[in-house]
Amino acid sequence: MSQIDTLREIITSFESAYRSTPTKLKLLDAFSVCALLTAVLQFVYAKLVGTFPFNSFLAGFFCCVGTFVLTVSLRMKVSEGGSGSGPREFGGYALAMLTLFIAAWNYVG
Amino acid sequence: MAPASALLAAALLCAAAVAAAAAGQQQRVLVLADDPAAIKASHSKFLASLKQRGYRGDVKAIGSKGLQLKEWDDWLYDKLVIFGGSKALGGAVDVEQLVEFVDAGHDLLLAVDSGVSEELRALADQLGVDVDASGHAVIDHFSYDAATGAKDRASVLASNYVQSEAVLPGGLKAPVLYRGVGLSIAPGSETAFAALRGSPTAYSGRTDAAQTEAKLAGPAITLVALVQLRNNARVAVAGSVDMLSDAAFAAEATDRNNKNLGRVANEAFCSAISKWAFQERGVLRASNLSHRVVSGAHPGAVKPERYRINDEVEFSVEIRECADGACKPFKASDVQVELVMLDPYVRTTLSHDDAGRFSTQVKVPDSYGVFKWVLDYRRLGYSYIELTETVPIRPFKHNEYERFIVQAYPYYTSIASMMAGFLAVGAFFLWTK
Numbered sequence: 001m002s003q004i005d006t007l008r009e010i011i012t013s014f015e016s017a018y019r020s021t022p023t024k025l026k027l028l029d030a031f032s033v034c035a036l037l038t039a040v041l042q043f044v045y046a047k048l049v050g051t052f053p054f055n056s057f058l059a060g061f062f063c064c065v066g067t068f069v070l071t072v073s074l075r076m077k078v079s080e081g082g083s084g085s086g087p088r089e090f091g092g093y094a095l096a097m098l099t100l101f102i103a104a105w106n107y108v109g
Numbered sequence: 110m111a112p113a114s115a116l117l118a119a120a121l122l123c124a125a126a127v128a129a130a131a132a133g134q135q136q137r138v139l140v141l142a143d144d145p146a147a148i149k150a151s152h153s154k155f156l157a158s159l160k161q162r163g164y165r166g167d168v169k170a171i172g173s174k175g176l177q178l179k180e181w182d183d184w185l186y187d188k189l190v191i192f193g194g195s196k197a198l199g200g201a202v203d204v205e206q207l208v209e210f211v212d213a214g215h216d217l218l219l220a221v222d223s224g225v226s227e228e229l230r231a232l233a234d235q236l237g238v239d240v241d242a243s244g245h246a247v248i249d250h251f252s253y254d255a256a257t258g259a260k261d262r263a264s265v266l267a268s269n270y271v272q273s274e275a276v277l278p279g280g281l282k283a284p285v286l287y288r289g290v291g292l293s294i295a296p297g298s299e300t301a302f303a304a305l306r307g308s309p310t311a312y313s314g315r316t317d318a319a320q321t322e323a324k325l326a327g328p329a330i331t332l333v334a335l336v337q338l339r340n341n342a343r344v345a346v347a348g349s350v351d352m353l354s355d356a357a358f359a360a361e362a363t364d365r366n367n368k369n370l371g372r373v374a375n376e377a378f379c380s381a382i383s384k385w386a387f388q389e390r391g392v393l394r395a396s397n398l399s400h401r402v403v404s405g406a407h408p409g410a411v412k413p414e415r416y417r418i419n420d421e422v423e424f425s426v427e428i429r430e431c432a433d434g435a436c437k438p439f440k441a442s443d444v445q446v447e448l449v450m451l452d453p454y455v456r457t458t459l460s461h462d463d464a465g466r467f468s469t470q471v472k473v474p475d476s477y478g479v480f481k482w483v484l485d486y487r488r489l490g491y492s493y494i495e496l497t498e499t500v501p502i503r504p505f506k507h508n509e510y511e512r513f514i515v516q517a518y519p520y521y522t523s524i525a526s527m528m529a530g531f532l533a534v535g536a537f538f539l540w541t542k
Binding site: 094104 | 514
């Protein structure tokens with residue numbers, strides 16, 4: 001009983017703390033979750049229909065995983081413990097994302 | 110004007126062809142013997158048969174001073190017959206030159222006796238045939254000719270001949286009368302084979318002394334050896350000069366119970382081995398090697414510069430068998446071709462259409478590199494066919510892969526959605542607050 005209570009307590013405190021999180025960070029969280037879900041969806045799809053255009057699968061899957069990783073690292077930089085919150089960090093993120101997209105489109109065939 | 114010149118050209122071509130045919134038929138043969146006059150008398154039928162088959166040439170003494178096989182770089186003869194006795198080679202001819210003669214693609218018929226000179230023994234040895242020790246003869250106490258060998262049992266009746274349509278089409282109807290020395294071929298020899306072997310009761314020994322063991326016995330004794338060298342030059346080595354003589358050609362065999370077995374097969378046998386040795390039989394000619402793409406990168410391309418991996422291709426070659434002056438389509442079900450890059454990636458049997466065209470259809474391997482077609486056909490009694498044709502195999506080009514595959518649309522969509530998401534998030538990130 002007490003364990004469930006503790007869990008509930010954790011969740012409520014997390015919710016209240018998360019409410020005070022800036023919208024920017026919430027947005028980044030939403031995007032990274034989205035990317036992760038897309039990756040999982042593609043994995044399930046590939047399991048279902050087979051791996052025929054394997055390069056396409058790899059491109060799609062790793063594009064999503066890459067997006068997730070990059071977005072999380074951007075969030076780590078701009079959150080409170082991070083080094084900053086300005087357009088400078090976003091510049092690095094944008095450059096990395098563009099490189100990722102170029103690679104993904106090239107490989108998707 | 111035009112028809113007249115065409116006619117003239119045709120006439121010239123005909124004349125040239127006739128001249129070439131005549132030159133081709135008139136091959137020069139040199140017969141060497143210890144005593145030319147004696148050989149001309151004793152072996153007249155054999156020599157006449159050579160002449161009748163279109164060879165011209167002469168009989169010379171093996172030891173004569175002016176003997177010459179080669180003038181500068183020109184060989185004076187195409188074929189050589191040696192009735193080997195004890196006399197040494199004379200003139201400019203030595204064992205080395207005889208080997209060179211064969212290496213140059215010429216053919217040799219060597220008949221030896223037990224008292225043959227060391228030089229000719231060395232020659233036979235170089236060609237892969239070992240002549241038994243001097244003074245030895247092939248003896249058979251069961252299958253001997255009673256008329257000529259009752260005393261020493263050294264005139265044997267041999268009927269253990271090679272089963273090969275290329276060498277002895279139709280086989281022999283009677284035994285071969287053989288009086289001479291035993292030969293042996295190294296086991297595992299890739300070039301030499303026996304055209305005539307001893308019977309199971311034959312052995313090689315001295316006729317003048319009792320003997321308790323024999324080094325050579327039974328079918329291990331080769332009486333007549335045929336050698337086809339790697340350059341397709343042919344050599345026949347017979348352990349008996351006598352078997353080619355008129356007397357042997359005309360002899361009637363009598364078995365040990367004094368029963369007459371009829372005319373011996375010496376004439377047919379000697380004719381067959383000399384025909385084989387002089388490239389009149391068992392010669393395979395391959396021509397029109399071709400290969401084309403059936404389906405793949407360039408369907409229908411004949412002898413393309415290269416294939417693409419997984420192309421479906423057809424390989425074909427024409428093989429004709431030449432015997433007794435006529436070439437006819439070769440028929441065999443064991444001709445194979447390989448597609449090799451260090452190792453054979455594909456090995457397949459060719460099928461033929463009864464008109465001499467051997468072909469097969471194969472799928473090129475799924476790996477790229479410098480490949481070659483290899484056809485290496487070696488069968489007893491037939492000349493070797495060795496053909497190679499290099500055709501590199503390339504991988505798909507970047508633009509040859511299939512695009513916009515329906516199955517891959519979710520993947521395309523996912524990347525597009527990630528880009529859209531990035532743009533939206535970026536705009537919001539930069540322009541809020």
